[in-house]
Amino acid sequence: MISMMDFNYVHSDKSALPFISYSNFYANPFYLRTLSKLVGVDAAPLASAKILELGCASGGNIVPFALKFPDSHTIGIDISSELITKGNELKLSLELTNIDLICCDILEVDSSFGKFDYIIVHDVFSRVSDEIRNKIFSICKENLNENGLAYISYNALPGWNNLSTVRDFALFHSKHFNELPEKINQIKLLFEFVNGSLNESDSAYAKLMFETSEMLESKPDLSIAHDFLQPFNKAFYFVDFIEDATKYGLQYLVDAEISKMYLPNYTSIIKDKLGSIEDVVRVEQYLDFITNRAFRQSILCQEHQMINRTLSMDALSNFYFKMNLIATSDIEIPFDENRESTFYLNNNPEDRLTTKNIMLKAIFKTLSENRKYLSFDDLISFSVDKIPGINLSDLEAQAKVSLMDLFLKDKLEVRADLIPTNTKDSNFPKASEYAVAQSIYLKQEFVTNLYFESVQLSLFEFYLIRYMDGINTKDDVISKMIEHFTNGDLVTNYKGTVVTSEEKLRNIISLAYIDALEKFQDQSLLV
Numbered sequence: 001m002i003s004m005m006d007f008n009y010v011h012s013d014k015s016a017l018p019f020i021s022y023s024n025f026y027a028n029p030f031y032l033r034t035l036s037k038l039v040g041v042d043a044a045p046l047a048s049a050k051i052l053e054l055g056c057a058s059g060g061n062i063v064p065f066a067l068k069f070p071d072s073h074t075i076g077i078d079i080s081s082e083l084i085t086k087g088n089e090l091k092l093s094l095e096l097t098n099i100d101l102i103c104c105d106i107l108e109v110d111s112s113f114g115k116f117d118y119i120i121v122h123d124v125f126s127r128v129s130d131e132i133r134n135k136i137f138s139i140c141k142e143n144l145n146e147n148g149l150a151y152i153s154y155n156a157l158p159g160w161n162n163l164s165t166v167r168d169f170a171l172f173h174s175k176h177f178n179e180l181p182e183k184i185n186q187i188k189l190l191f192e193f194v195n196g197s198l199n200e201s202d203s204a205y206a207k208l209m210f211e212t213s214e215m216l217e218s219k220p221d222l223s224i225a226h227d228f229l230q231p232f233n234k235a236f237y238f239v240d241f242i243e244d245a246t247k248y249g250l251q252y253l254v255d256a257e258i259s260k261m262y263l264p265n266y267t268s269i270i271k272d273k274l275g276s277i278e279d280v281v282r283v284e285q286y287l288d289f290i291t292n293r294a295f296r297q298s299i300l301c302q303e304h305q306m307i308n309r310t311l312s313m314d315a316l317s318n319f320y321f322k323m324n325l326i327a328t329s330d331i332e333i334p335f336d337e338n339r340e341s342t343f344y345l346n347n348n349p350e351d352r353l354t355t356k357n358i359m360l361k362a363i364f365k366t367l368s369e370n371r372k373y374l375s376f377d378d379l380i381s382f383s384v385d386k387i388p389g390i391n392l393s394d395l396e397a398q399a400k401v402s403l404m405d406l407f408l409k410d411k412l413e414v415r416a417d418l419i420p421t422n423t424k425d426s427n428f429p430k431a432s433e434y435a436v437a438q439s440i441y442l443k444q445e446f447v448t449n450l451y452f453e454s455v456q457l458s459l460f461e462f463y464l465i466r467y468m469d470g471i472n473t474k475d476d477v478i479s480k481m482i483e484h485f486t487n488g489d490l491v492t493n494y495k496g497t498v499v500t501s502e503e504k505l506r507n508i509i510s511l512a513y514i515d516a517l518e519k520f521q522d523q524s525l526l527v
C-alpha cells in the first residue's frame with residue numbers, strides 16, 4: 001500500500017483559513033456528563049440538555065453538539081458581532097433551529113435567559129475584568145439547574161508567572177507596530193531573536209524562551225493575538241478561584257483533566273505525603289505548586305450536590321471504552337502467562353503496555369481489535385472468548401480495576417454515552433455533517449469528530465471529507481478529487497515530477513482514499 005507520506009500535497013489557497021473556533025472536547029457537555037457520572041452526580045441527559053456558553057466566539061464548541069442532539073437547546077453569547085455573524089451563517093447553512101447565537105455582553109445575562117444543565121466558559125475568565133468574572137460566577141449559580149455543571153477554564157498560578165513574563169515582553173515589543181498581522185509577525189520574530197541570543201545559555205530563563213518559541217511555531221496567528229495582545233490577562237491560584245466560587249454558592253466538583261488529580265500518577269513521595277490530606281482543594285493546590293501548573297479547567301456544581309470522589313469500580317460497567325492499541329507480533333495464542341506481551345499505545349512504540357497477565361492480554365487484544373467504543377459487556381464477552389475456561393467474574397473484576405487505572409492515567413477513553421458509527425466497508429461513506437461543514441464553509445483543517453474531539457486532516461483529507469455525504473460512491477468521490485488535482489488545489493509528485501495523467505491520478509487517489517477512510521473510521525469521523 002502506498003502511504004500518504006509518499007506524496008507531496010500543496011494547498012493552493014493558504015489565505016482561505018478565515019477564523020478559528022474549534023470544539024474543545026473537555027468543555028463539551030458530552031465529556032462533562034461522563035465526568036459527573038464518575039463522581040456520583042447525575043448530570044442531565046444529553047438528548048434534551050439545555051446549554052449556555054459565555055464567550056462562545058462563532059460557536060465551534062456548541063454548534064456540533066446542537067447538530068448531534070436536535071432535541072437539546074443551546075444559547076451561545078459573545079460580545080463580538082463579527083464572530084456571532086459567522087456562527088449564525090453556519091447555523092443557517094446547517095439548518096439548525098435548536099441553537100441561538102446572540103451578540104451581547106456577559107453582563108447582560110439575567111434570569112430571562114432561563115436555567116441550564118451545562119454552562120461553558122472556556123478561555124474567557126482570565127481575559128475579562130473583575131466585574132465580568134464576578135458576573136460569570138453569579139450566572140453559574142443563578143442560571144444553573146440543581147444538577148447542572150459549570151465548566152470554567154483559566155490561567156493558573158504559579159505556572160502562569162513564567163508565561164506572564166513572556167507576554168509582557170511580547171506586549172512591550174509589539175506596541176511599536178500598528179497593524180495586527182505585523183504585531184503577530186513581530187512577536188514571532190522577537191522570540192526567534194531572543195532564542196538566537198540565548199543560544200549558548202543553559203539557564204532556566206533560556207529554556208523558557210526556547211519553549212515559548214517552539215510553542216509559537218505551532219500556534220495559529222489568532223491564538224497568538226489572543227494570548228499575547230489582549231489587554232486583560234489574569235491568572236489565579238486554584239484555592240483562590242475555588243474560594244471565590246464558594247462565595248457564590250458553588251462547589252468544586254472535579255478537574256476536567258482528571259488524571260492530574262490522581263495521586264498515583266505522581267512520585268511515591270508526593271503520593272505518600274499528600275495522600276493523607278482529605279481536603280481535595282488543598283491537595284490540588286500543592287500539586288499545582290509542585291508541577292508549576294499554568295492552566296486549569298474546573299468543573300463546578302451547586303453547593304448542596306452530594307459528590308463521591310471515590311471512583312466506583314462498579315459504575316464502570318455502565319460506560320463505553322476505547323483505546324488506540326496495536327498488538328505487537330509477540331502476542332501468542334493461546335496466551336501464555338510465562339511470556340510478556342506488548343501493545344503500543346497511539347501507534348507510538350515509546351508508549352507501551354507490557355503484561356504477562358492473561359486476562360489483561362485478552363482485554364488489550366480486544367481493545368486493539370475494536371478501535372471504536374465498546375460497552376463493558378461487549379468488552380468482557382469478546383475477551384472471555386480468547387481465554388477458554390476463564391472464570392467470568394474474575395475477568396470482570398480484573399477489567400474494572402485495570403480500566404479505572406488506565407483511565408486515570410489518561411490512556412483509556414471512557415464515555416458515559418455512545419454515539420453509534422458505521423463500519424468502513426460502507427459503499428457510500430458518510431462523514432460527520434459538522435466535519436463536512438468545517439471543510440466546505442469554514443475551510444478548517446482541524447475538524448470535529450462524532451465525540452467532539454478535534455482531528456487534524458491532511459490537505460488531501462480536507463478536500464476528500466466534503467464528498468463523503470452518504471450518496472457519493474467511492475468512484476464518485478475519486479472523480480471529484482481528480483478535479484482538485486487538475487485545478488491545482490492539490491499537487492502530487494512522483495519521483496520528482498508532478499503527476500497530471502488522469503489514469504495515474506486515479507490510481508494514486510484510490511490508494512490514498514483507502515488510508516484516509518481507515519483514518520476517518522479510526523477517528524470517529526464517519527457516521
Ligand SMILES: C[S@@+](CC[C@H](N)C(=O)[O-])C[C@H]1O[C@@H](n2cnc3c(N)ncnc32)[C@H](O)[C@@H]1O
Pocket residue numbers: 021022024054055056057060061077078079080083104105106107121122123124127128132226
Ligand atoms: C479567547 S476567546 C474564546 C472563545 C471560545 N470560548 C473558545 O474557546 O474558542 C474569548 C471570547 O470571549 C469573548 N468575550 C470577551 N469579553 C466578553 C464579554 N464581556 N461578553 C461576551 N463575550 C466576551 C470574546 O469576544 C471572544 O470571542
